[in-house]
Amino acid sequence: QAVVTQEPSLTVSPGGTVTLTCGSSTGAVTSGHYPYWFQQKPGQAPMTLIYDTSNKHSWTPARFSGSLLGGKAALTLSGAQTDDEADYYCLLSYSGTWEFGGGTKLTV
Amino acid sequence: QVQLVQSGAEVKKPGASVKISCKASGYTFTRYTMHWVRQAPGQGLEYMGWINAGSGDTKYSQRFQGRVTITRDTSANTAYMELSSLRSEDTAVYYCADLGGTRDWGQGTLVTVSS
Numbered sequence: 655q656a657v658v659t660q661e662p663s664l665t666v667s668p669g670g671t672v673t674l675t676c677g678s679s680t681g682a683v684t685s686g687h688y689p690y691w692f693q694q695k696p697g698q699a700p701m702t703l704i705y706d707t708s709n710k711h712s713w714t715p716a717r718f719s720g721s722l723l724g725g726k727a728a729l730t731l732s733g734a735q736t737d738d739e740a741d742y743y744c745l746l747s748y749s750g751t752w753e754f755g756g757g758t759k760l761t762v
Numbered sequence: 763q764v765q766l767v768q769s770g771a772e773v774k775k776p777g778a779s780v781k782i783s784c785k786a787s788g789y790t791f792t793r794y795t796m797h798w799v800r801q802a803p804g805q806g807l808e809y810m811g812w813i814n815a816g817s818g819d820t821k822y823s824q825r826f827q828g829r830v831t832i833t834r835d836t837s838a839n840t841a842y843m844e845l846s847s848l849r850s851e852d853t854a855v856y857y858c859a860d861l862g863g864t865r866d867w868g869q870g871t872l873v874t875v876s877s
Contacts, residue, residue: 699870702866751809751824754809757806
């Protein structure tokens with residue numbers, strides 16, 4: 655079973671830029687892993703931010719973007735706002751099943 | 763609008779089973795795949811499995827193989843997740859999510875396993 659790795663915690667200043675990454679124990683993350691990114695605030699259900707590496711949901715703020723970077727999936731937040739303080743999870747596909755990363759606690 | 767509405771909280775004894783429902787509205791239920799995810803208190807998200815709502819095909823995470831069964835009722839636009847042989851470590855909030863279509867999540871169902 656693959657292990658998906660994320661930074662446990664990151665801090666960004668309001669207005670700043672931060673990149674969260676998502677790696678795989680099986681090797682480089684590719685578009686074939688169909689990377690997803692989710693935001694979860696305390697006491698709430700997760701919300702889908704990014705799907706299939708870089709596609710945004712209709713409710714995804716423009717300041718969020720997804721990409722592949724250095725063999726990992728990446729979520730970049732440009733112009734951070736205090737409302738972006740949350741836990742962020744990536745999800746990767748492995749031959750029909752899926753694995754979550756451990757999550758990144760983002761402090762703004 | 764799209765909604766995934768889950769059944770209410772459950773309290774179960776160790777060794778019992780629990781079955782949670784997820785009723786979809788606002789889109790064509792059989793077009794997409796419903797996924798199930800859980801989150802233990804203070805922990806991260808854990809993937810459980812999925813069902814193709816059209817064909818009924820399923821696939822489960824290895825860590826739940828043999829204990830989880832995901833089904834659907836197309837006439838009711840509802841997906842179900844049943845987890846058996848419950849133990850205290852199964853205490854968690856369980857979510858359904860349509861990740862491939864509407865990208866929407868249910869509100870979550872708290873399952874408490876306690877003697």
